Amino acid sequence: MSAPLLIDHHCHGLVTRELDRTGFEELLTEADTVSPLGTSLFDSLIGLAVRRWCAPVLDLPGYAPAGDYLARRAELGAAEVNRRLLRAAGIGTFLVDDGFRADELTTVDELGALAGADARRIIRLESVAEAVLGRSDAAGFPEALRTELAAQASGAAGCKSIVAYRFGLELTGERPTDKQVRFAAGAWQASGLTRLTHPVLHRFLIWTGIDLGLPVQFHVGYGDRDVDLHKADPLLLTELLRNTESAGVPILLLHNYPYQREAAYLAQIFGHVFVDVGLATHNVGFRAGAVLAELLELAPFGKVLFSSDAFGLAECYHLGSLLFRRALAEFLRAGEVPSADAHRIVGLLARDNAERVYQLTTRRRRENPPAPR
Secondary structure, three states: OOOOOEEEEEEOOEOOOOOOHHHHHHHHOOOOOOOOOOOOOOOOHHHHHHHHHHHHHHOOOOOOOHHHHHHHHHHHOHHHHHHHHHHHOOEEEEEEEOOOOHHHOOOHHHHHHHHOOEEEEEEEHHHHHHHHHHHOOHHHHHHHHHHHHHHHHOOEEEEEEOHHHHOOOOOOOOOOOHHHHHHHHHHHHHHOOOOOOOHHHHHHHHHHHHHOOOOEEEEEOOOOOOOOHHHOOHHHHHHHHHHHHHHOOOEEEEEOOOOHHHHHHHHHHOOOEEEOOOOHHHHOHHHHHHHHHHHHOOOOHHHEOOOOOOOEOHHHHHHHHHHHHHHHHHHHHHOOOOHHHHHHHHHHHHHHHHHHHOOHHHHHHHHOOOOOO
């Protein structure tokens, strides 16, 4: 039985420039820079995973030394490395957040072309709001934001909030009034800050996405050092989740590590909450099975999606896919799940849940109606 093509419901573009060792290692980690104290990311589980699983795709033996791997990468060139590793990942659809360092990365369409796959856009809410606030006064901001987001929504699969980075996840649940939004927008503009930090504005963005019927993704847990990890616990979203459930719009909790059990609980008790362990999957290497198993302790199988959260390096796509598949197979074997049930569960996590949550089949039909007879 062939493995199903995955839907990667949260990811980013790739760098196309050639990378030296420092540049490569900086993209392997969530740290801002490689440590100056002599450590190496190759001496970690993700480094071992690159040498074990990515080296053969580049015609090297598994566990080839790091120096040999980087030399072979340079010999092939970034374009060929990206093409090989993306196509080895077995991903058929990419949902791409293009709102972060977009000038350094492939576009949504370029990523899809490299992989020979479908690619759709995820709107980063804060990027849209900051652009609108840069050209609008506070009085006109609520309507200007609604207009802009509606225009961008027509070609997008969903939207994403990074409030975890800007304020934390402890948001009150009520929808803000336009008066409150105007006041918050004016206060933010007067502050001179470049990044959106006001909780009222974040709540307004989330509710605007919900009003448009867009699935709303939240960064949760593990990320770079801009996030205060204790403020990124998904349980802090409980009040907001209570208030948004009746809207019937999916909420996607991304990454979640080290809060995967808390996220699983929320997915079980709230009908509109869905979860993944992307980003962690490739970072924890051969321990991916333990992380996924903890998510699946409580999360219903119909509530779990695959994501890589790959950024910059095609290695992260390949590892995210391969380690997810191995982790899921390990979980099902441990449970002695009958083959028919296992096949159905794999289909749910690999593709079916994402198809349903993001209405991908429906959106394709709308965008590509049948030719008239």
